Amino acid sequence: MPETIACGLCGREHKPVFLGSTDQGDGCAAEVAEGRLFGHYGSAVADMTVLDFKGDVPADGTLVCDTCITEMLADGRLAEADGDRATQSDEALQSSLKEV
């Protein structure tokens, strides 16, 4: 069976970062959730970052490759999350980590 992970926007296929991984490709590991894009380990450009869509938002669960992220950052369709929501979630995360 083909063990590749396809970008939900451009359709390019990528090798999985982990054997059997279905949602983290090498260079294709950012996922849309709640209207934002969350970068994961396999993404070189968005690992550990949250990006906001400035225009059309793909459906939740859409995987987006680094090539698409780079293009959308360049033309303004994506921007690094800033402002209240990102700050609040960062602080909530930090405090929850301290409590553990």
Ligand SMILES: [Zn+2]
């Ligand atoms: Zn793509």
